[in-house]
Amino acid sequence: MTRFNLKAKLYRKFWTYSRGSICVGLAGGMSIFALLSTQQKDGPSPAKTPAEEKLTFQLEPGFKIQLVAAEPMIQAPVVVTFDEDGRLWVVEMRGFMPTIDGEGEEKPVGRISVLEDKNGDGTMDHSTVFLDGLVMPRAIALVKGGALVAANNSLWLAQDLDGNLKAESKILLDSTYARNGLPEHTDNGLMLNTDNWIYNAKSRLRYRLEDGKWRRDSTEFRGQWGMSHDDEGRLYYNYNWSQLHGDLVPPNYLSRNKNHTPTTGIDHGFTIDRRIYPIRPNPAVNRGYIPGTLDATGRLLEFTAACSPLVLRGGVFPKEYNGNVFVCEPAGNLIKRNVVDKTGFMVSARDPHPGKEFLASTDERFRPVALTTGPDGALYVADMYRGLIQHGAYVTPYLKEQTLTRKLMQPINRGRIWRIVPADWKPTKPRKLSKASSAELVAALSHTEGWQRDMAQRLLVERNDKQSIPLLTDLVLNGANHLARFHALWTLEGLHSTSADLLFILLVDKNPLVSANALRLLEPFAKKDATVRVKLQQIMGQIEENAAPEQVLQMALSAYVLEPEAAQPLLARILTKNITFPLMRDAVMSSLYNREFNFLASLLKSPQWQTSQPEKEIFLEMLTTAVVRKRDAKEMSALLAMLDVDKASFGWQQKTMLTAMSIQGKNRKLKPIRLSSAPTLFARTDWEPLQKTRLQTASALFEWPGHVAQASQVQQSLLNDEQQQQFALGRQHYLTTCAGCHGSDGAGLSRFGPPLVESSWVLGDEKRLALIVLHGMEGPLDVAGKLYDVPDILPVMPSHSTMDDGAIMAILMYIRNEWGNNAGPVSKGIVGKTRHTSQGRVVPWTAKELNQYVSQATEQKAK
Numbered sequence: 001m002t003r004f005n006l007k008a009k010l011y012r013k014f015w016t017y018s019r020g021s022i023c024v025g026l027a028g029g030m031s032i033f034a035l036l037s038t039q040q041k042d043g044p045s046p047a048k049t050p051a052e053e054k055l056t057f058q059l060e061p062g063f064k065i066q067l068v069a070a071e072p073m074i075q076a077p078v079v080v081t082f083d084e085d086g087r088l089w090v091v092e093m094r095g096f097m098p099t100i101d102g103e104g105e106e107k108p109v110g111r112i113s114v115l116e117d118k119n120g121d122g123t124m125d126h127s128t129v130f131l132d133g134l135v136m137p138r139a140i141a142l143v144k145g146g147a148l149v150a151a152n153n154s155l156w157l158a159q160d161l162d163g164n165l166k167a168e169s170k171i172l173l174d175s176t177y178a179r180n181g182l183p184e185h186t187d188n189g190l191m192l193n194t195d196n197w198i199y200n201a202k203s204r205l206r207y208r209l210e211d212g213k214w215r216r217d218s219t220e221f222r223g224q225w226g227m228s229h230d231d232e233g234r235l236y237y238n239y240n241w242s243q244l245h246g247d248l249v250p251p252n253y254l255s256r257n258k259n260h261t262p263t264t265g266i267d268h269g270f271t272i273d274r275r276i277y278p279i280r281p282n283p284a285v286n287r288g289y290i291p292g293t294l295d296a297t298g299r300l301l302e303f304t305a306a307c308s309p310l311v312l313r314g315g316v317f318p319k320e321y322n323g324n325v326f327v328c329e330p331a332g333n334l335i336k337r338n339v340v341d342k343t344g345f346m347v348s349a350r351d352p353h354p355g356k357e358f359l360a361s362t363d364e365r366f367r368p369v370a371l372t373t374g375p376d377g378a379l380y381v382a383d384m385y386r387g388l389i390q391h392g393a394y395v396t397p398y399l400k401e402q403t404l405t406r407k408l409m410q411p412i413n414r415g416r417i418w419r420i421v422p423a424d425w426k427p428t429k430p431r432k433l434s435k436a437s438s439a440e441l442v443a444a445l446s447h448t449e450g451w452q453r454d455m456a457q458r459l460l461v462e463r464n465d466k467q468s469i470p471l472l473t474d475l476v477l478n479g480a481n482h483l484a485r486f487h488a489l490w491t492l493e494g495l496h497s498t499s500a501d502l503l504f505i506l507l508v509d510k511n512p513l514v515s516a517n518a519l520r521l522l523e524p525f526a527k528k529d530a531t532v533r534v535k536l537q538q539i540m541g542q543i544e545e546n547a548a549p550e551q552v553l554q555m556a557l558s559a560y561v562l563e564p565e566a567a568q569p570l571l572a573r574i575l576t577k578n579i580t581f582p583l584m585r586d587a588v589m590s591s592l593y594n595r596e597f598n599f600l601a602s603l604l605k606s607p608q609w610q611t612s613q614p615e616k617e618i619f620l621e622m623l624t625t626a627v628v629r630k631r632d633a634k635e636m637s638a639l640l641a642m643l644d645v646d647k648a649s650f651g652w653q654q655k656t657m658l659t660a661m662s663i664q665g666k667n668r669k670l671k672p673i674r675l676s677s678a679p680t681l682f683a684r685t686d687w688e689p690l691q692k693t694r695l696q697t698a699s700a701l702f703e704w705p706g707h708v709a710q711a712s713q714v715q716q717s718l719l720n721d722e723q724q725q726q727f728a729l730g731r732q733h734y735l736t737t738c739a740g741c742h743g744s745d746g747a748g749l750s751r752f753g754p755p756l757v758e759s760s761w762v763l764g765d766e767k768r769l770a771l772i773v774l775h776g777m778e779g780p781l782d783v784a785g786k787l788y789d790v791p792d793i794l795p796v797m798p799s800h801s802t803m804d805d806g807a808i809m810a811i812l813m814y815i816r817n818e819w820g821n822n823a824g825p826v827s828k829g830i831v832g833k834t835r836h837t838s839q840g841r842v843v844p845w846t847a848k849e850l851n852q853y854v855s856q857a858t859e860q861k862a863k
Contacts, residue, residue: 042283042298044407045364045387050416053385056363058279058356059420060337062318065359068380068417069115069124077382077415079188082374083142084455086430087165088115088124088417090382091137091149096183100400100409102392110134110151112158114165115417122419122427128165131158136183141190141198143209144462148190148198153178155207157214173214177205183391184240189227192454193235194487195250196461196494201227201237206251209462219251220266226308226370228325230340231450231483232513233490234347236270236309236325241835242802243306243327244270244338244349250520253557254586257593259626261729262586263736269802270325271338271349274302275842278332280362284408285331286390289398293839301840305331305389308370311340313450315377316425325349326358326379330367330389334360335381344549345583359420364408375430377449378421385414433459438468442475445491446484457487461494469497476502482511489517500525500532507539512548519554526561537566544570552578553587560591567591568599576608579615582736589622596626597635604642604653612652617744618735620653624660625732628701631673636702644681650691656744662694663818665701667728668721672709673702718824719817730814733807737800738815746819753797754783757819766812766826768850770834773808775799776844796844805831 048056050070057065069088079091090113098104111132115124131149139150146159146167155177158167178187180202187203198207201223208215223237223245230236236246247266254262281298288294295301308328312321325338337358338349359368359381367389370382387408390399403409433441433455441463444456460468472495475488489506492498498521506518519540526533540555540562547555556574559567571588578584592599600623603609609616627635639661643654664670682699700709719727735744741753748755756762761783762769776799780789800808808831816823 042281042406046407047365047385047387047411047414048363053361053363053366053416056361056366058360058362060353060356060358062423063420064423064425066122066419066421068122068419069127070416071385071414073115073124073127074113074415074417075413076384076386077370077417078138078384079140079370080372080380080382080417081140081142082372082451083114084433084459086117086375086432088374088380089113089130089140089142089147090115090417091140092415093136093138093183093384094413095136096384096412097388097390097392098412100388100392100395100403105392106135108133108135108152110137112137112140112147112149117427120427120429124417130160130165131167131170136181138183138186139188139190139200141192148173148207150177150188150190153181153186173207174205174216178203182393184225184394188225189223189237191227191229192458193229194233194454194457194490196490197251199227199235199251201225220247220255222247222267224307226310226328228309228311230311230323231313232486236311238306238309238327239804240305240307241274241303242269243274243303243329243336244309244325245802246270246347248345248347248583249553249557249587254590256560257590257626259593259596259629260586260589260622261732262590263733263807264582265586267804268347270340270347271351272799272801273349273351273842274801275351275354276300276303276329276332276334276336277355277357277360278334279357279360280333280364282332282364284364284387284399284402284406286394286396286399287836287839288402289396290837290839292841295840300329300332302842303327303329303332304839305329308368310371310373310379311450312373312379314448315373315379315451316422317377317379318422326371328368328371328381330369330384332360333362333364333366333368334358335368335371345553365414373449373451374419375433375449375451375455376421376428377451378419378425381418381420383416383418385416386412438463438465439471442468442471442488445475445487446479446481453483453487457491457494460491464495466495466497469495472497473502476506476514482513485511485514486517489514489521493521500529504535504539507536508543512550515543515547516551516554519551519558523558523561533562533566537562537570540570541566544573553584556584556587557590559588560593564595564598568595568602571599572602572606575619579613579619585615585619585622586736588619589626592623592626594630596623596630597632597639599623600627601638601642609653614739614744614749617652617656618739620656621660621735621744622732624657625664628661628664628670631671633673633675636673637675637679640679640681644679644684647686655691658691658694658698659744661698661701663728663731665697665699666719666724668700668724670701672700675702675704678704678707718822719813720825723813723825726810726813727817730810730812731818733803733811734814737803738811741797746815746821754781754786754788756815757821759783762815763821763823766816766823766830767834768853769812769816770808770831771838771841771845771850771853772797773803773811774801774831774835774838775841777850778844778846781847799844801835805829805835 050067059065074090076092076094077090078093081089092111094109095105112130114128114130116126117124118126135152137151141148149156149158155174157171157173159169161168180186187200189201192198204218204221206217206219224239228236238244245267248268249265254265278299282300283298306327310326312324323340327336334357339352340349365385365387367384368381369384372380388403441456441460444452447453472488472492476485479485503518503522506514509515526536559571575588703709742756743749746756776797778796812826
C-alpha cells in the first residue's frame, strides 16, 4: 500500500480533482489505487509477427482480415491510397518518435512507397520508393504525373517524369501549407472531393489545378487527422476527442457573410457517442493516470485518439454497410463502425452494436491510423504497429514510465497493411484505368463502387478530353443512376463545360441531388448575366413550394445571386417554413450579406412575424447583430428610430432588437458609429429599468455631437476586452444551442429547461458548469428553491461534447455574465482541462453526483 501511496502522490499534480476522483460506484470508474494495482500486473507487450498479430483480431461476423503488406517492405505507414492501376501508395512516417523524447525526429528518413501485387494473389510483392528523404510526411494526393505530398510543414509536387514510379522532380508549391510541426496538429488530408477541390484537415486551405496552375483558396477550418466524403460530396472529419463531424452544406457558403457568425452547418457533430469497447487493457494511454479514463479492467472508456474517418461507398460489403463510417482509435486498438442516418438535410450517426466494435485487437501494438477503400471495394487499414503512439510533446511522466517500464518503445520499424472483406471474397486483378478510353471512364461513373466513380471523374478531368463532353452531357440528362449523373455534372464542371441551358434543364429535375447541384453550378452564370438571374428567380419561385429539403437548403444558400427584390420574398418564405432549423436560419443569413437591414425591416411588417416565437426572436437578433457589425450610419439611425416608439408599441420585436444592440455595445473592440445627430430615444426618461440599462449599454456603439462613446457608459463588467468579445460570440452560440430550452432571455421555458438567471448552477463552480455542458444533466434539480424533476418538466439536458472548447467557453462566459449575472471571466483553458479530467463520462450527470464532485474537488484542492 505504501508503494501505491507514493505513486498516487507523484501523479497527484497531473490529475488533481477530476470527475474520476470521485467516480467509484458512480459510472463504472475506478480509484487511482485500483488503477495502479491493475497496471502493476501489466507486463511488457512484445512485438508480434504479422501472423501472430492476425490471431489477436476480433472482427465483426461475416468478414475476414488479410495481410496485404508488412515490414520490411513498409515501415510506420500513416496514409494509404490506391492509384488508377490498383497500386497501393504508402506514406511512411519513419521519423516519428525514434526515442521516448522524440530525438532525431527532424531527420529526413520519411518516404513514400508504391506497392504492387505482381502475381495477383492479393498480397503486395513488389515495392518502389517513389520519394524519400522526407521529414515527417503526413499526406498525399495522387495527381497526373505524380503526387502532392505534405512533408516538412510544406506542400510539394513530386513528379514522375519517365513513368518508372520514381519522382525525378520535387517542386515546392506552398511553403506555408502547415505552421505547426506536431503530428497531431499539422495540416493533412489532401482529399479530392467531388467538387474537384482538394481539402485538408486541421486546415483552412484547399487546392485545385486550373489551366495548368495550382490554385490555393481559403475555406472553413475542419478536423484534426484524416478526411473523407460521402456519395453526395459531404465532408467528414473528426477530432481526437470526438469521433465524427462533418458538413451539412457545401464549403464556403456559411462563412461568406462577414456580418454574421454561423454556429451550425460546418463542423457539425454527427454523434455525441464517444464510448468505445476495447478487448484488452489500455494502460499506456496518455491520460491513463486520470481515474475514469479506464474502466475497472483497465480498458479505455472513450475516444482519445479518434482519426481517419472513412465513408464506405458501395463495394463488396453487404448493402447495409453502404454509407457507414469507420473511425480509427489507435489508442484503444480498434476501429468503430457508425451507421449514418439522413433525414432531409440533416445527418446523424449511431453505433449499430454497442458493446462490440467492428474490429478490435488484444495486441497493444495494433495501431490503426488510416483507412481507405481500393478499386476492389475492400476496406484497407494502415497499422503503424508500435508501442508508443503519442507524440513527445504530449507524453506525460505517467506515459513515459509506462512505455519504458513495459518495454513499449522498441521496435519502431514495423508496420502492416490489412484488408477487410466478406468471408467469401476472393481477390481479382485490378483493371488499369490509365489504359481505359474516355468512353470507358464515362461508363465507370455509373459503377456501384464509390472509388471507381471518384477515380473515373479525376482521370476525365485531368485528361481534358473534349470528346468526352457529349458522353457526359448525355449521362447527366439521361442516366438511370443519380450518383452517375451527379459525378458527370461535376466532371463537366471540372472540364469547364457546363452551360446555363443545361443547368436550367437539370434545375427542375425530379432528383433532389441533381437539382440542388445544378442550382449551385448556376450561380456563376447568374452573377454575370442578368437574363440568367431573371430566369433563375422565376424557376426558383415555381419549384420552392414542393421542393425537397435538400433543394430548399440550396435555394437559401444560392439566393444571394438574385436581385434583392427577388431574393427577399423567397428567403422570407423559406425562413418562415423552416424557422425551427438552426441550419436554415444560418443559410438564410449567408445570403443576406449587407442586405440584413432591408430584410429586417420587411419582417417587422410581415403578418407572419407579428406573433412572438423563440426562433423568430433568435433570427431577429441575428439580423440586428449583423446590421450593427456592418456599421452603416444610415441603417443604424433607422434601426434606432424603429426602437423609438411609445411603451404600448414596444413589443417583443423591439425588445429583441435592443437586446442584440446591448450585447454588441459591450464589445469594446467595435469602433463607434458616427451619427449626425442625437437619437431621441436615448434622451427619453420613460424607459423601464431593464430597457434603460440596455439602452445605456447600446449607446456605447455610437458617437454624435456632444456624445463620445466610451467604456464607462457600459454597465460595470468584470470582463476585459478580449473576454467581452467571447461574451458576444457566446451569445450567438447560446441562441443556436441553448435558447430553445432556456429561452433567449435565460428565463427558462416550461417543460424544456430551468432558468439560468441567478442560478447557482450557472454562477457557482465553473468546472461543474463545464461538466454539465460537456456531458449533459438529468433531474431532479433544485434551482432557486424550485424542484425540477419529472421528464415532462425537466427533460434530460443533452451532451454538447461535440462542440469545440472555444465555443463552450464562449457560452460559459456569456451565461455567467448576462441577465444580471456577474460571475466574471471563465478561466482560460477550463473547458479543455475539464474535458480531459472527465474522460470516460458517457452518461448525463445528476445533481447529487455534481455536488459530490464539488465537495471532493474542494477537499482535493486543499490537500
